[in-house]
Amino acid sequence: MKKKKTYIQESIIQVILALFASISILTTVGIVFSLMFESVIFFNEVSIIEFFTTIRWAPVFDPPSFGVLPLISGTLLIAVLSSMVSLPLGLGSAIYLSEFASSKARKLIKPILELLAGVPSIVYGYFALTFITPLLRTFLPQTEIFNALSASIAVGIMTLPMVASLSEDAMMAVPNSIRQGAYALGSTQLEVSTHVIVPAAFSGIASSFVLAISRAIGETMIVAIAAGQTPSMALNPLGSIQTMTGFMVNMALGDIQQGSIEFKTVFVVGMVLFVITLIMNLIAKKIIARNREVYA
Amino acid sequence: MTIKIKVENLNFYYGSFQALQNINIDIHENRITALIGPSGCGKSTFIKTIDRMYDLIEDTKADGTIAFEGINILDESTDVVELRKRIGMVFQKPNPFPKSISENVLYAVKRHGDQDKKDFPSIIENSLRKASLWDEVKHKLNQSAFSLSGGQQQRLCIARTLATKPDIILMDEPTSALDPIATSKIEELLQELKKEYTVIIVTHSMQQAARISDYTAFFLNGELIEFGETKEMFTAPRDKRTEDYITGRYG
Ligand SMILES: Nc1ncnc2c1ncn2[C@@H]1O[C@H](COP(=O)(O)OP(=O)(O)OP(=O)(O)O)[C@@H](O)[C@H]1O
Ligand SMILES: [Mg+2]
Numbered sequence: 001m002k003k004k005k006t007y008i009q010e011s012i013i014q015v016i017l018a019l020f021a022s023i024s025i026l027t028t029v030g031i032v033f034s035l036m037f038e039s040v041i042f043f044n045e046v047s048i049i050e051f052f053t054t055i056r057w058a059p060v061f062d063p064p065s066f067g068v069l070p071l072i073s074g075t076l077l078i079a080v081l082s083s084m085v086s087l088p089l090g091l092g093s094a095i096y097l098s099e100f101a102s103s104k105a106r107k108l109i110k111p112i113l114e115l116l117a118g119v120p121s122i123v124y125g126y127f128a129l130t131f132i133t134p135l136l137r138t139f140l141p142q143t144e145i146f147n148a149l150s151a152s153i154a155v156g157i158m159t160l161p162m163v164a165s166l167s168e169d170a171m172m173a174v175p176n177s178i179r180q181g182a183y184a185l186g187s188t189q190l191e192v193s194t195h196v197i198v199p200a201a202f203s204g205i206a207s208s209f210v211l212a213i214s215r216a217i218g219e220t221m222i223v224a225i226a227a228g229q230t231p232s233m234a235l236n237p238l239g240s241i242q243t244m245t246g247f248m249v250n251m252a253l254g255d256i257q258q259g260s261i262e263f264k265t266v267f268v269v270g271m272v273l274f275v276i277t278l279i280m281n282l283i284a285k286k287i288i289a290r291n292r293e294v295y296a
Numbered sequence: 297m298t299i300k301i302k303v304e305n306l307n308f309y310y311g312s313f314q315a316l317q318n319i320n321i322d323i324h325e326n327r328i329t330a331l332i333g334p335s336g337c338g339k340s341t342f343i344k345t346i347d348r349m350y351d352l353i354e355d356t357k358a359d360g361t362i363a364f365e366g367i368n369i370l371d372e373s374t375d376v377v378e379l380r381k382r383i384g385m386v387f388q389k390p391n392p393f394p395k396s397i398s399e400n401v402l403y404a405v406k407r408h409g410d411q412d413k414k415d416f417p418s419i420i421e422n423s424l425r426k427a428s429l430w431d432e433v434k435h436k437l438n439q440s441a442f443s444l445s446g447g448q449q450q451r452l453c454i455a456r457t458l459a460t461k462p463d464i465i466l467m468d469e470p471t472s473a474l475d476p477i478a479t480s481k482i483e484e485l486l487q488e489l490k491k492e493y494t495v496i497i498v499t500h501s502m503q504q505a506a507r508i509s510d511y512t513a514f515f516l517n518g519e520l521i522e523f524g525e526t527k528e529m530f531t532a533p534r535d536k537r538t539e540d541y542i543t544g545r546y547g
Contacts, residue, residue, distance in 0.1 A: 103354065177391040181453065183352060185404035185460055186381035195407065200394045 035274060038267030045261055051268070057231035057242070059265045060256075066265065068272060070231035074241035075217055075273075077148050078155060078227065081237060082216040085156025087209055090163025091198075094205075097164070098171040099193040110165075117161035125225030128154035133226065142238060146228030149237040154222045159212040166211065170204020171197050203291040210284035214277050220245040244273045298325040300464060300494045301346065306360035306370075308341055308518075310353070315341045317518045319360070323464075323511075328486060328495045330509035330526065332502065334541070337515040339498040343466045345369075346496070347383040348376045381408060384457035388469040390449035392441035392456070397424075397433050400441045400452055404460040419459055427455035428485050447478025454485070465489065467497040471504070483508050502542050506530050514538045 043051070046066045054067030093113065097106055133150040136143045143149070174197050182196045198205065228240025229250060242250075248266050256262045301323040308316035316338050323329055331339040344350045345358050348369060362369040369379060381404070392400050401420045405411050411419065420437065424430040429451040433444070441452055450470060457465060471479040486508050489495060499505050505512055506526060513523045514535075522529060522538040533539040 175391070177387060177389055178393060180349065180352065181387065181391040181393065181456075182403070184347065184349060184380055184385035184387075185407075185456065186377050186379075187404070187407055188377055191407050195403070196393055 032274070035267050035271040038264050039271045042261070042264040042268045045264075055233050057247075059262050060254075064261070068244075068269065070233050071242060071244045071247055071269060072272070072276075073233050073235060074148070074227070074231065074246070075243040075276075077235055077237065077241060078152050078219070078223055078243055079213050079216045081149060081152030082155035082159065082219075083209075083213055085153055086159040086163050086212045086216070089156070090160045090208070090212065091167055091205065093160070093164040094167035094171055095193050095198065098168045099189060099197060113161045113164055116157070117165070119158070121158060121219065121221040122225070124154040124158045125151075125222040128222055128226035136238070140238060144228070144238060144240050146226060146230075146240040147238050148227050148241045151223045151225075151227035152216075152237070154226060155216050155219050158219070158222065159215050162215065163208045163212045166208035167201070167205045170201035170208070173204065174200045203288045206287045206291070207284045210280055210287070214280045217277060217280070218245060218273070220249055224249040244269050248273075299323065300325040300364070302361070302363040304361045304363070306342075306345060306358065306362060308338075308345055308350070309357045310341075311355045315518050316345070316358075319520045321513055321520060321523050323494060323496060325494050326490055326492075327510040328490050328497060328508055329511040329513065330505035331496065331498045331513050331515060332500075332505050332541070333515035333521075335500075338518045339515055340468050341518075342515070343385070343468055343496060343498060346464070346466055347380050347385055348374065349380075349385065351376060381460050382462055383464045383466060384460060384462035386450070386453050386457055386465065386467040386470045389473050390446055390453050392444075392449050392452050394440065394442060396438045397441050397444070397452060398437040400456050401459050403456060408460065423455040423459040424452075426458050426485075426488070427451045428481060428488075429455055445478070447474045447481065450474060450478070450482065451485070454482070458489075462493065464494045464496070467495065469498050469500060472500060479504075502530075502544070514541060516541070 051066050051068055053069070054065065055069050056065040056067045057070045058065045093109075097109060101109065128150045129146075132153050133143065133145065133147065136147070136150055178196060178200060179192060182192045187196070223243045223246045227243065227246060229242050229246065230240040231242045231247070232239060234241075248269055251262065251266045299322045303319055303321045303323070306316055306319040307314060319342065331342060333339055341350070346362060346369065350356045350358065358370050360370065364379075364383075367374060393403060395403070398420050401423050402416055405416070405419055421430060421434075424433060429448060432448060433452075436443075441449060444452060450473070454465075454470075471482050474482070483504065486495060486497070490510075497509065509526045511524065512526045512529045514521045514529070514537075516537060522533060522535045524534075529538065530542060533542060539545075
């Protein structure tokens with residue numbers, strides 16, 4: 001028996017790869033740490049109870065008021081309204097592509113969807129402001145120039161391709177043998193899609209949904225351009241609102257002093273955003289773990 | 297003897313490739329017909345024509361007649377959804393749905409919506425009993441079908457098909473993925489099933505065909521070489537090629 005060789009090159013590569021992996025971990029830790037650090041200082045000056053329970057957000061006013069709920073409700077409004085566009089249309093497109101479309105139609109439609117996914121969000125933002133809003137205003141004259149609905153529709157269109165393509169992947173991953181089994185029992189195409197394939201691909205579809213909602217929550221450009229700058233609890237789709245991301249962009253554009261309380265609001269709002277997205281991701285993980293079917 | 301299905305001058309094409317050539321065959325009611333022949337000879341293709349499963353494959357074409365209860369199955373106007381309720385199919389590899397055992401049995405019943413909800417428990421029990429699976433699963437009907445063994449899954453697929461009350465059951469090598477014990481269970485089951493159903497089964501095992509079938513059809517390169525009573529074919533084949541194949545001298 002030969003003596004075990006030591007593979008020096010392999011060890012070097014291992015170290016380098018570990019270094020790469022640790023860079024991303026360190027960055028994440030750094031971001032979380034700085035968010036937490038500034039948040040803790042912030043909550044030394046502002047009561048955490050005021051922050052989470054009062055309903056007026058006016059950090060740069062005199063006297064300032066730090067109720068974050070209007071920003072959260074603005075964000076949720078965008079998330080809910082945009083989901084009403086992206087989830088049904090995305091799932092519908094996925095079902096069409098995976099179960100109904102001929103291979104010819106699929107070859108035509110998929111690149112178009114991918115194109116849609118590649119459009120920068122600033123373009124969607126101006127599209128919302130200069131096309132969707134005027135359109136809404138012809139039907140609903142009470143619509144404000146900046147409004148949640150227009151931004152939501154744009155966010156919905158932007159996240160639609162992601163839902164469509166991830167859901168389609170999940171549905172295509174369901175083995176053909178299962179499809180054939182359903183057809184052989186006398187199912188229509190629609191029954192196979194809705195009663196067999198969609199449930200079988202549920203974990204993938206659900207995670208695409210959560211991802212789309214996460215994207216909507218984190219979307220910045222579109223809401224900064226089209227949704228307005230008015231923190232509001234009204235949940236009025238036709239009115240101007242402000243989201244957490246929208247607020248953060250605004251602050252970055254204005255001239256605020258580093259270290260000031262206004263400056264720290266950016267971090268604390270960022271922290272809230274981070275926690276919400278983290279929770280969404282954990283939910284997605286749970287759903288996937290519980291519903292994953294392993295196909296032999 | 298009643299003829300359940302009469303196949304006349306059946307040709308089948310995958311694109312420009314002709315996979316079946318002028319097939320003529322009578323399928324007898326309440327009998328088991330075995331289809332044998334070397335790999336690629338067209339056995340699976342033939343049973344796919346009977347329940348129009350080839351519709352799922354792009355660029356396929358069939359001509360001729362498959363007469364079944366006064367209609368030609370191959371006609372454009374045939375309601376394939378109705379047809380497949382009457383003609384069930386069991387596949388080579390067990391393909392249960394990723395649902396519970398009882399949901400698998402009830403799937404088609406629920407879709408077709410012609411049965412009372414309060415009959416569901418008895419439908420589940422009867423179908424599973426007929427597929428001789430009931431005793432093994434009666435205490436875990438709500439567990440995922442994927443928790444069953446391969447042989448159990450295959451019997452579940454049979455139960456799922458029986459629940460739709462078909463007239464005819466097509467089986468494409470239903471035991472090829474199973475061990476000898478699971479295989480003999482399904483073979484016994486077939487003897488029970490033929491009292492109520494007409495069965496067409498593809499098999500690669502000469503012994504199996506001889507053991508279980510009443511009629512045998514021997515395919516070669518898309519042609520039907522010989523068709524007749526199993527006893528006769530296995531004792532006194534008319535065609536030299538049949539003899540070579542069943543004695544294992546072929547290829
Ligand atoms: N989807 C398809 N597209 C094109 N040709 C096909 C297709 N399916 C089968 N064929 C061809 O048709 C012929 C018959 O195939 P079929 O699957 O019916 O054979 P088989 O007798 O069932 O074989 P096996 O015993 O291996 O299952 C073969 O030459 C095969 O290559
Ligand atoms: Mg085959």
